[in-house]
Every structure is written in structure tokens, then in C-alpha cells.
Amino acid sequence: MDEIDKKIVRILQLNAKISMKELAEVVHLSSPSVIERVRKLEEQQIIEGYHAHVALKKMNRPICAIVLFESKDCKALSNFCHNHPDVLECYRVAGAISYIVKLATYSVESLEQFIDDSMQYGTPSTNIVLSSHERKIIDPFTLEEE
Structure with missing residues (x-):
């Protein structure tokens, strides 16, 4: 994982509902580049899923x-x-x-x-x-x- 991947993972942990367009703007890459990076992070099982956190x-x-x-x-x-x-x-x-x-x-x-x-x-x-x-x-x- 390079620094951009680390930043992507951190942002997705804060807000898994962020759009790929918004995520791309934050990490200063194109949307297709961010989509590809997120896909690779999912394939490598660094990102295991996206979940709703509920109030017990x-x-x-x-x-x-x-x-x-x-x-x-x-x-x-x-x-x-x-x-x-x-x-x-x-x-x-x-x-x-x-x-x-x-x-x-x-x-x-x-x-x-x-x-x-x-x-x-x-x-x-x-x-x-x-x-x-x-x-x-x-x-x-x-x-x-x-």
C-alpha cells in the first residue's frame, strides 16, 4: 500500500458512502484511477466490506x-x-x-x-x-x- 492507498482506506473508514468522484477529489486523482485503486484494495481483501454502524x-x-x-x-x-x-x-x-x-x-x-x-x-x-x-x-x- 502506498500513501494514496492508505489515504483512500482512511477516508472510506470515515465515510464508506463517499462517492468515487468526491474521493478522487480528496486524494487528487481521476475518478477512474480511484475506482481502480478501490477495486484492487477490495481484491486484496484490505477492504473487506462496507457496513452500517447502528446504535444498539x-x-x-x-x-x-x-x-x-x-x-x-x-x-x-x-x-x-x-x-x-x-x-x-x-x-x-x-x-x-x-x-x-x-x-x-x-x-x-x-x-x-x-x-x-x-x-x-x-x-x-x-x-x-x-x-x-x-x-x-x-x-x-x-x-x-x-
């Missing part, structure tokens, strides 16, 4: 929690999480904890139901999220030459 509270999901699992059956827990409507993210990790699950649900009671339903797959430890910060812009990691 306005989607009637005000309770967000992180649940850590010591799993008895990793595959079954993974399947349970992938099919549960409240699960936003699920990570299999190494160490004493085998899974980390992020979920958003509509009530403390529905969180309790998730915990009860998941206990057959392992021992959960639940942490309710009080506040959070999500990095919106991801820059490529580059090593400085010495």
Missing part, C-alpha cells in the same frame, strides 16, 4: 455484556453462539478462558436467559459493559527503519 440502544439492545467461558465443549459453544440472536462477536482464545463472547440484549432477564442456556457448554463469567470505546479508524502497521 436504538435497536432495543441497551444491555451489552462480555461473557468469558471455560468451555467443556468448544464446538457446541461456538455453534450455540453463532446461532444466538444476541451474540455480536465470539472469539476462541488460548488460555484458561476458551471463549469470549460479546452480546447485546434487551433486558437483564434476557441476559440471564443467555447465561442459563449457555451453561451446558461451559462455565460463564459475565461482565456488563458500563461504557466503551471503539476505534473507528485502523491505520496499517508499519515498521520504522533504523
Whole structure:
């Protein structure tokens, strides 16, 4: 990735709905050049997709929690999480904890139901999220030459 590609990726992370014409103006290239660069970034899977970021509270999901699992059956827990409507993210990790699950649900009671339903797959430890910060812009990691 050259500096123009990095700038294109940064701008698209800020506003994925920007037109190719506007993007071309910002990076000082022609529209066909920018379209080709974006296509190559997509082909290289640097750009994996374009998504709408929604407000969980306005989607009637005000309770967000992180649940850590010591799993008895990793595959079954993974399947349970992938099919549960409240699960936003699920990570299999190494160490004493085998899974980390992020979920958003509509009530403390529905969180309790998730915990009860998941206990057959392992021992959960639940942490309710009080506040959070999500990095919106991801820059490529580059090593400085010495």
C-alpha cells in the first residue's frame, strides 16, 4: 500500500458512502484511477466490506455484556453462539478462558436467559459493559527503519 492507498482506506473508514468522484477529489486523482485503486484494495481483501454502524440502544439492545467461558465443549459453544440472536462477536482464545463472547440484549432477564442456556457448554463469567470505546479508524502497521 502506498500513501494514496492508505489515504483512500482512511477516508472510506470515515465515510464508506463517499462517492468515487468526491474521493478522487480528496486524494487528487481521476475518478477512474480511484475506482481502480478501490477495486484492487477490495481484491486484496484490505477492504473487506462496507457496513452500517447502528446504535444498539436504538435497536432495543441497551444491555451489552462480555461473557468469558471455560468451555467443556468448544464446538457446541461456538455453534450455540453463532446461532444466538444476541451474540455480536465470539472469539476462541488460548488460555484458561476458551471463549469470549460479546452480546447485546434487551433486558437483564434476557441476559440471564443467555447465561442459563449457555451453561451446558461451559462455565460463564459475565461482565456488563458500563461504557466503551471503539476505534473507528485502523491505520496499517508499519515498521520504522533504523
